[in-house]
Amino acid sequence: MIGSLPPRYRVSIDPVRCMECERCIENCSYGVFRRDGDRILVNSRNCTACHRCVACCPRDAIMLEEHPCDYRSHPLWTREAREAIYRQAETGRIILAGMGNALDYPVIFDRLVLDACQVTNPSLDPLREPIELRTHIGKKPARLDLRRNSNGDVELRTRLTPNLRAETPVMIGHMSYGAISLNAQISLARAAKEVGTFMGTGEGGLHAALHPYQDRIVVQVASGRFGVNIDYLERGAAIEIKIGQGAKPGIGGHLPGEKVCGEISRTRMIPEGSDAISPAPHHDIYSIEDLAQLVRGLKEATEWKKPVFVKIAAVHNAAAIAAGIARSPADAVVIDGFRGGTGAAPRVFRDHVGIPIEAAVASVDQKLRDQGIRNEVSVIASGGIRGSADVAKVIALGADAVYIGTAALVAMGCRVCGNCYRGLCPWGIATQRPDLVERLDPDIAAKQVANLIRAWTLELAELLGAAGINSIESLRGNRDRLRGYMLDESLMQVLDVRQVGA
Amino acid sequence: MQGRRANPVIAMCGIIGVMDRRRGAIGGSGIRQALSMMNERGSGEGAGYAAYGIYPEYRDCYALHVFFNDIQEDKLPFDAVLEQWGTVEHDEAIPTYDQPNLRAVHTPWRYFFRPDPSLAPGGAPQDDIVSTLVMRVNAARRGALIVSSGKNLGVFKAAGWPEDVANFYRIEDYEGYTWLAHNRYPTNTPGWWGGAHPFNLLDWSVVHNGEITSYGTNRRYIESFGYTCSMFTDTEVVAYLIDLLVRRHGLDIDIAVRALAPPFWEDIDRMPGAEQEWNTALRLAYAQAMMNGPFAIVAADAGTMVGFTDRSKLRPMVVGECGDRLYISSEEAAIRAMEPNVESIMMPAAGEPVIGRVAR
Ligand code: SF4
Numbered sequence: 001m002i003g004s005l006p007p008r009y010r011v012s013i014d015p016v017r018c019m020e021c022e023r024c025i026e027n028c029s030y031g032v033f034r035r036d037g038d039r040i041l042v043n044s045r046n047c048t049a050c051h052r053c054v055a056c057c058p059r060d061a062i063m064l065e066e067h068p069c070d071y072r073s074h075p076l077w078t079r080e081a082r083e084a085i086y087r088q089a090e091t092g093r094i095i096l097a098g099m100g101n102a103l104d105y106p107v108i109f110d111r112l113v114l115d116a117c118q119v120t121n122p123s124l125d126p127l128r129e130p131i132e133l134r135t136h137i138g139k140k141p142a143r144l145d146l147r148r149n150s151n152g153d154v155e156l157r158t159r160l161t162p163n164l165r166a167e168t169p170v171m172i173g174h175m176s177y178g179a180i181s182l183n184a185q186i187s188l189a190r191a192a193k194e195v196g197t198f199m200g201t202g203e204g205g206l207h208a209a210l211h212p213y214q215d216r217i218v219v220q221v222a223s224g225r226f227g228v229n230i231d232y233l234e235r236g237a238a239i240e241i242k243i244g245q246g247a248k249p250g251i252g253g254h255l256p257g258e259k260v261c262g263e264i265s266r267t268r269m270i271p272e273g274s275d276a277i278s279p280a281p282h283h284d285i286y287s288i289e290d291l292a293q294l295v296r297g298l299k300e301a302t303e304w305k306k307p308v309f310v311k312i313a314a315v316h317n318a319a320a321i322a323a324g325i326a327r328s329p330a331d332a333v334v335i336d337g338f339r340g341g342t343g344a345a346p347r348v349f350r351d352h353v354g355i356p357i358e359a360a361v362a363s364v365d366q367k368l369r370d371q372g373i374r375n376e377v378s379v380i381a382s383g384g385i386r387g388s389a390d391v392a393k394v395i396a397l398g399a400d401a402v403y404i405g406t407a408a409l410v411a412m413g414c415r416v417c418g419n420c421y422r423g424l425c426p427w428g429i430a431t432q433r434p435d436l437v438e439r440l441d442p443d444i445a446a447k448q449v450a451n452l453i454r455a456w457t458l459e460l461a462e463l464l465g466a467a468g469i470n471s472i473e474s475l476r477g478n479r480d481r482l483r484g485y486m487l488d489e490s491l492m493q494v495l496d497v498r499q500v501g502a
Numbered sequence: 503m504q505g506r507r508a509n510p511v512i513a514m515c516g517i518i519g520v521m522d523r524r525r526g527a528i529g530g531s532g533i534r535q536a537l538s539m540m541n542e543r544g545s546g547e548g549a550g551y552a553a554y555g556i557y558p559e560y561r562d563c564y565a566l567h568v569f570f571n572d573i574q575e576d577k578l579p580f581d582a583v584l585e586q587w588g589t590v591e592h593d594e595a596i597p598t599y600d601q602p603n604l605r606a607v608h609t610p611w612r613y614f615f616r617p618d619p620s621l622a623p624g625g626a627p628q629d630d631i632v633s634t635l636v637m638r639v640n641a642a643r644r645g646a647l648i649v650s651s652g653k654n655l656g657v658f659k660a661a662g663w664p665e666d667v668a669n670f671y672r673i674e675d676y677e678g679y680t681w682l683a684h685n686r687y688p689t690n691t692p693g694w695w696g697g698a699h700p701f702n703l704l705d706w707s708v709v710h711n712g713e714i715t716s717y718g719t720n721r722r723y724i725e726s727f728g729y730t731c732s733m734f735t736d737t738e739v740v741a742y743l744i745d746l747l748v749r750r751h752g753l754d755i756d757i758a759v760r761a762l763a764p765p766f767w768e769d770i771d772r773m774p775g776a777e778q779e780w781n782t783a784l785r786l787a788y789a790q791a792m793m794n795g796p797f798a799i800v801a802a803d804a805g806t807m808v809g810f811t812d813r814s815k816l817r818p819m820v821v822g823e824c825g826d827r828l829y830i831s832s833e834e835a836a837i838r839a840m841e842p843n844v845e846s847i848m849m850p851a852a853g854e855p856v857i858g859r860v861a862r
C-alpha cells in the first residue's frame with residue numbers, strides 16, 4: 001500500500017479575520033473551499049497555490065504554506081523523486097507537468113553581469129539623448145551595392161528581403177488558442193499592437209477576433225498544421241515553422257478532446273471534441289533539405305512578402321542546425337531554451353532534455369559568424385526570460401530579440417502554479433471554461449502586458465545609456481560588456497566572456 | 503576563437519590631420535608642433551604620425567613598416583615569410599635617433615614589397631595578399647609587428663611624448679602631402695608601441711579620440727570577415743572596418759562613414775522615399791559595423807582625408823582651411839600652431855563627416 005501522500009500545500013483561514021463573504025469559494029476553481037454553517041471549510045489537498053483566493057480575500061484571512069508535512073530530508077531522494085515513484089507505481093503512466101523546467105539547475109543569467117561607463121567615456125541619459133531600441137527581424141544583405149548615379153544621387157541596387165520592424169527587442173512568443181483562452185490571446189495581441197511589437201499565434205490557428213491585430217501577429221505552422229490555410233498565412237505579419245519547443249524537445253503536443261470546444265474546433269479546423277495531436281516530427285520534414293523546401297513553399301504561397309521563422313528547441317547540436325536553417329530562405333531562427341514554458345509536457349522532458357538558452361545563443365551566434373552567415377538570419381531567444389536584464393544579457397551574447405511567454409502570462413495574473421494542463425486556470429488564462437475565461441478582462445490585461453514590455457524597454461534604454469551605447473545593435477554580440485561571476489572556465493569559453501575583474 | 507583576450511585600451515587623446523589638396527609638400531616639423539600643443543590631452547605614453555607621399559621612389563611597392571622585438575632573432579624568420587609571399591625590392595632600418603625619455607623597445611624597419619600574385623589562391627588581388635600577410639604576421643606575435651602596409655606612406659609611432667617620438671624618427675626629415683598625428687592618453691597597457699595610433703591597413707590610416715563602446719560587436723563582426731584584432735585597442739577595428747566597407751565592398755568613403763556613424767531612425771523616418779530606403783538598408787546591412795560611444799576620428803588614404811564624430815558628438819572636432827590645406831583636429835589651437843593664418847574654422851555637426859579630396 002502507498003496510501004495518500006502528504007498534501008503539497010496547507011491553506012488555512014483565520015476565523016477572526018474572515019467575514020464569510022465567500023469570495024474564495026467562488027473564485028477557487030479547484031474546489032478548495034466550501035461553506036459549512038458559519039464557517040468556511042478548507043480542503044488543502046485540492047490547492048495548486050494559484051493564489052486566486054489570496055488575491056481575492058478582502059480581509060487577508062487566507063494563509064498558504066508549502067510542504068507543511070515533509071519527508072525525511074535526503075539530498076538524492078528528494079520529495080519530487082519519491083512522489084514521482086509513488087505516482088508511477090500506482091498509475092504506470094508518464095507524468096505530466098506544466099510551465100518550465102523545475103529542477104534546480106544554476107541559472108547562467110544570474111552569473112553574468114553587465115557593464116557601465118565611468119569617467120573615460122560618458123554614460124548617456126535616455127531622457128536627453130535618443131537611445132534606439134528599434135529591432136528588425138529578418139535577413140539582411142551581407143553587403144550593399146550602393147552607387148552614385150550621374151546626378152550624384154545614391155542608388156540602392158541590392159534588393160532587401162522584407163523584415164519585421166519592432167520598436168523593442170521584446171516580442172511575445174507563441175501560445176496557442178487552446179492552450180490559453182481567447183481573452184488571453186486578445187490581450188496579448190492588443191499589447192503587441194500598442195507597444196509596436198509582435199506576438200505569436202502558437203499552433204492553434206488565428207481566431208477571427210484577432211484579425212484586427214494581424215499585422216502584429218506571427219502565425220505558426222506546426223506539425224499538426226492546425227488552422228493553416230492560405231488565408232491564415234496571408235493574414236500574418238510573418239510565418240513561423242515550429243520544429244521544436246524548449247519544454248519538450250523532440251516530442252509533439254496533445255490538446256485533449258474535452259478542450260476542443262466549438263470555437264477552438266473552428267479555429268483549428270478539426271472536429272469538435274476530437275484530440276488535437278501534433279506529431280513529434282513534421283511528417284514532410286525528415287531532413288534540412290525538406291525544411292528548406294517547406295520554407296520556400298510558404299514563401300511562394302505568400303509571394304515572398306512574409307518573413308519565415310523556424311523555431312527549434314535548444315538541443316546540443318543547436319548551432320549546426322541553426323547554420324543549416326540560415327542557409328535556407330528562412331529569415332529568423334528562434335531558439336527555445338530548456339527553461340521554456342508549456343501548457344503540458346512530460347515531466348521527464350521538461351526537466352531533463354535540452355540546454356540553457358544562454359549557451360545555445362552563444363554557440364549559435366558564434367557558429368553563424370564562423371561561417372560568415374550571421375546576417376542571413378535573425379536570432380530570437382526564448383525560454384526563461386524573466387526581466388530586462390535577461391534581455392540585455394542574451395542580446396549581448398548574440399540574440400537579435402527575445403520572445404517572452406511566461407512573463408507575459410504573469411503580467412496578466414498567472415502565478416506560475418504549473419497546473420495549466422488541467423484547464424481550470426482560475427485566472428482565466430490557461431482554460432476554456434467560459435466562466436473562468438470571463439475573469440480575464442482584455443482591456444485590463446492588455447494594459448498590463450503593454451506596461452510590462454514598456455517598462456522593460458525603458459530599463460533596456462537605461463542599461464544601454466549607462467553602457468554608453470545609443471543603439472541596441474551595438475549591444476548585439478557585444479560580449480565584452482559582460483563578465484562571468486562564479487562561472488567555470490569551460491562555460492566562459494562557450495559564452496566567450498571573461499570573468500569579473502578581468 | 504580568440505581565447506582569453508585583454509581589455510581594449512581606453513584612451514583620451516588629441517588628434518590632427520592635414521592634407522594639401524594639390525599634393526604640396528608638408529614638412530613634418532609643423533605637425534610635430536601642432537601635436538605638442540595638445541599635450542594636455544596626452545600623457546606621454548604614445549604618439550604617432552602617418553605620412554602620405556613620402557616614398558615616391560617606391561610608389562608601386564607596398565611600404566611595410568615593421569617593429570621587431572629583437573632584430574637579431576626576429577628579422578630572419580620575417581624575411582623568410584616575405585620571401586614566401588613575394589619579393590622585397592629594398593629594405594632598411596628606419597633611421598632613429600636616441601632620445602633620453604624614450605625607451606626604444608623595438609627596432610623599426612621598412613620593406614618595399616611586391617606580393618607574388620601567383621602565390622595567392624584563385625588569383626586574389628594584391629591588396630588581399632598583403633592584408634592577409636599583415637593579419638597573419640600580427641596575430642602570430644613572433645616578435646614582428648607590421649604597423650603600416652600601404653603604398654607611398656608610412657606610420658611612425660612609439661610610446662612617448664609627441665616631441666620625443668617625432669625626434670626619435672626625426673619626423674621633420676619627411677615631406678608628405680597628407681599627415682595624421684595622434685597624442686595618446688591611455689588608461690591601460692602603457693608602453694605598448696603597437697597600441698599607439700595611427701592604425702593602418704593598406705592605404706587607410708586612422709587616428710581616433712574616444713572609446714568605442716560597441717567594440718565587442720564590431721570586433722566579432724570584422725573577425726567574421728577574416729580580420730584579426732591583435733593590437734589590444736579598440737581603434738584597430740576602425741581601420742579594418744574602413745578597409746572592408748571601402749575596398750572590399752566598394753562603398754564611397756562618405757557612405758562608409760555613414761554606415762559607421764549612421765543617422766538616427768527618427769531622422770531616417772523623415773527622409774524622402776529613395777533616401778529613406780538606402781539609409782534603412784545601410785543600417786540593416788551594417789548594423790554591426792556601426793560604432794557607438796564617444797569618438798572623433800580622422801582617416802586618410804592616398805586621395806582622401808575624412809573626419810567624423812559619433813552620432814551625438816561627444817568628442818570635439820574642429821575643421822580649418824587655408825589655401826589648399828585642410829585641417830581636422832580635436833583642438834583649434836593645434837591647427838593654429840601649424841597655420842597661424844588659418845582662414846576659416848568650423849565645427850561640423852554630430853555625425854556629419856568632413857571630406858577632403860586630393861585634386862587628380
Ligand atoms: S475570501 Fe477571505 S474573507 Fe471571504 S470567505 Fe474567503 S477567507 Fe473569508
Ligand code: SF4
Binds near residue numbers: 409419
Ligand atoms: S496560466 Fe493559470 S494554470 Fe497556468 S500556471 Fe498560470 S495560473 Fe497556473
